[in-house]
Amino acid sequence: MKFAVSKPGTTVAIKTGEWRSQKPVVDTSKCIKCATCQNYCPEGCMGTSGQAPDIDYDYCKGCGLCAQECPVKCIKMEHEIKMVGKKKQ
Amino acid sequence: MAIRTMNYSAAIAEAASYCKVDVIASYPITPSTPIAHALNKIYVNGGFPKFITVEAEFSAISSLLGASAAGARTFSATSSQGLMLMHEVLFSTAGMRLPVVMAIANRAVSSPLNIWADEQDSMSQRDSGWIQLYCKNGQEAVDTVIQAFRIAEKTMLPAMVCLDGFYITHSVGQVDIPDKDKVAAFLPPYKNPCVLDPQNPLTVGSYALPADYQDFREDLCADVEAAQETIVEVGKEFGRVFGREYGLVEYHNCKDADRVIITLGSVYNTIEMVADALRARGEKVGVAHLRSFRPFPASDLRANLAGKHVLVVERDISPGGVPPVYAEVSEALSGTGSTVSVAAGLLGGREAKKQAFESLFERMKQGKVKGWLCSKDKK
Numbered sequence: 001m002k003f004a005v006s007k008p009g010t011t012v013a014i015k016t017g018e019w020r021s022q023k024p025v026v027d028t029s030k031c032i033k034c035a036t037c038q039n040y041c042p043e044g045c046m047g048t049s050g051q052a053p054d055i056d057y058d059y060c061k062g063c064g065l066c067a068q069e070c071p072v073k074c075i076k077m078e079h080e081i082k083m084v085g086k087k088k089q
Numbered sequence: 090m091a092i093r094t095m096n097y098s099a100a101i102a103e104a105a106s107y108c109k110v111d112v113i114a115s116y117p118i119t120p121s122t123p124i125a126h127a128l129n130k131i132y133v134n135g136g137f138p139k140f141i142t143v144e145a146e147f148s149a150i151s152s153l154l155g156a157s158a159a160g161a162r163t164f165s166a167t168s169s170q171g172l173m174l175m176h177e178v179l180f181s182t183a184g185m186r187l188p189v190v191m192a193i194a195n196r197a198v199s200s201p202l203n204i205w206a207d208e209q210d211s212m213s214q215r216d217s218g219w220i221q222l223y224c225k226n227g228q229e230a231v232d233t234v235i236q237a238f239r240i241a242e243k244t245m246l247p248a249m250v251c252l253d254g255f256y257i258t259h260s261v262g263q264v265d266i267p268d269k270d271k272v273a274a275f276l277p278p279y280k281n282p283c284v285l286d287p288q289n290p291l292t293v294g295s296y297a298l299p300a301d302y303q304d305f306r307e308d309l310c311a312d313v314e315a316a317q318e319t320i321v322e323v324g325k326e327f328g329r330v331f332g333r334e335y336g337l338v339e340y341h342n343c344k345d346a347d348r349v350i351i352t353l354g355s356v357y358n359t360i361e362m363v364a365d366a367l368r369a370r371g372e373k374v375g376v377a378h379l380r381s382f383r384p385f386p387a388s389d390l391r392a393n394l395a396g397k398h399v400l401v402v403e404r405d406i407s408p409g410g411v412p413p414v415y416a417e418v419s420e421a422l423s424g425t426g427s428t429v430s431v432a433a434g435l436l437g438g439r440e441a442k443k444q445a446f447e448s449l450f451e452r453m454k455q456g457k458v459k460g461w462l463c464s465k466d467k468k
Contacts, residue, residue: 003186008290
């Protein structure tokens with residue numbers, strides 16, 4: 001008898017940032033610290049509000065919502081080349 | 090034990106209440122409605138702790154899946170289109186190894202719309218991984234519901250108790266409802282080894298990659314097949330406690346018979362009556378009732394029917410192919426020297442008079458029987 005079960009916390013080991021094909025890059029000189037990107041980010045990986053974004057690339061899937069919503073357009077999506085399916089480049 | 094004259098749906102619901110079911114979720118659909126109705130009546134009188142009134146059958150089975158995963162004993166009743174709407178979740182329930190028990194009041198499927206009996210609805214769920222036990226009368230339905238909980242919880246597989254709509258669900262007859270305390274002693278408490286518990290969180294039925302997925306499906310196939318042993322063991326134990334023993338297949342006068350009709354469901358009773366009359370005239374005929382369709386008792390059939398002319402009577406079809414029970418019986422008896430034929434029909438409540446089966450036994454003398462059962466097309 002086999003049960004397909006898993007314990008919580010699987011993403012501690014699985015870095016979902018590996019799924020990303022584009023990477024958000026912030027021009028901090030233009031950032032007005034409005035926290036829009038931090039509120040919109042579905043992964044909660046844009047850092048703390050009141051400060052310029054400090055992106056956690058381990059979990060950023062590259063959806064681009066932050067770049068789309070940024071009122072001063074200081075976030076750019078850049079193409080990223082990396083090894084697929086490997087833990088480290 | 091007390092023999093009472095009552096509606097079989099009410100008897101099934103009462104048997105379920107003796108089984109200490111924790112959660113019921115059911116959506117009324119003809120002809121299973123009287124079962125849901127009787128269950129609800131017991132619930133409002135305090136017979137069950139929880140009855141979830143859902144908006145459709147998809148929700149009914151989904152809530153039972155969740156309740157069963159959280160450690161509750163669960164029961165439902167449905168029919169036809171309701172069972173079809175559950176289809177997706179039936180596979181999940183079996184794959185997640187949750188012993189949900191459900192009464193299926195067998196009914197035709199649309200289209201055309203028809204509410205009367207045949208077995209197309211449950212046969213369409215053949216590959217879902219559920220155990221399927223068929224009942225030929227109301228007493229068997231009551232007894233099988235009780236056994237189904239024990240079989241399901243021992244094997245950690247969901248089970249359908251299939252009974253013909255109207256013939257059983259709407260009939261009134263004498264039924265021996267087992268003693269409440271004896272039922273409680275017969276059924277050990279349900280323990281789910283992978284129970285959902287907020288103190289010890291886990292995901293059940295989680296994701297499996299190509300490297301692992303097939304292993305789970307192989308394991309499910311092996312366990313459903315091995316459930317034959319549990320069905321026999323529980324059927325024997327039931328016989329010891331309640332005086333009525335059950336197995337995988339019931340054979341009636343088959344030992345020395347050269348012609349045997351095998352079927353499932355309430356139509357068995359008419360065929361048995363015809364076979365007994367032919368026996369009295371010296372014809373070597375027998376009848377078999379296939380109680381367990383999933384798991385399919387192939388070796389049991391080989392041991393008992395090898396070399397005979399076996400005719401499958403079934404109330405279901407597989408358009409563009411052979412009907413499902415015939416396919417299984419043919420496979421089971423291949424290479425034993427048996428002739429296996431099929432007469433499929435009696436769909437959507439079409440009645441069979443006993444002459445239809447007299448004619449089938451007669452035609453079996455000439456070899457393989459072909460064509461529909463009780464078709465208007467005489468060609």
